[in-house]
Amino acid sequence: MKIFRTDDARFQHLTDFPFKPNYVSINSLRMHYVDEGNREAREIILMLHGEPSWSYLYRKMIPILSAAGFRVVAPDLIGFGKSDKPSEMEDYSYEKHVN
Numbered sequence: 001m002k003i004f005r006t007d008d009a010r011f012q013h014l015t016d017f018p019f020k021p022n023y024v025s026i027n028s029l030r031m032h033y034v035d036e037g038n039r040e041a042r043e044i045i046l047m048l049h050g051e052p053s054w055s056y057l058y059r060k061m062i063p064i065l066s067a068a069g070f071r072v073v074a075p076d077l078i079g080f081g082k083s084d085k086p087s088e089m090e091d092y093s094y095e096k097h098v099n
Contacts, residue, residue: 002087003029011082016059021082032082033075034058037066047074054081 008021019034034055045065047058055074065072076083079092086092 001091004085004087005030006082014056017056019062029078029084031075031078033073034062035073036062037071038069039071041069041071044071044073047072049077049080056081
C-alpha cells in the first residue's frame with residue numbers, strides 16, 4: 001500500500017487550530033488526533049468527523065468543551081487531515097475505516 005503523508009508545515013498557519021498534534025500508529029499508518037482538556041475528567045467527548053472533513057471541523061467547539069472540564073478527543077480518520085493518506089481508492093471503503 002502506497003501512503004502519502006502531508007508535511008506538518010502545511011498545517012502551521014491554520015486559523016483557530018492551536019492544538020498540539022498527537023499521533024498513534026494503526027497497522028503502520030499514522031493517525032492524528034486532538035486530545036485537549038482534563039485528562040482526569042470523568043466525561044470524554046469523542047468528536048468524529050464525516051467525509052470529507054477532519055478534526056479542524058471542531059476547532060471552535062474544542063476550547064469551549066475543554067474549558068467546561070471535559071476531555072475532548074477528535075481523531076482525523078485515516079486518509080483525512082493530518083493522518084496518513086493511502087493512495088488507492090479501495091483503501092477508503094467503509095469496511096477499512098471500521099477495521
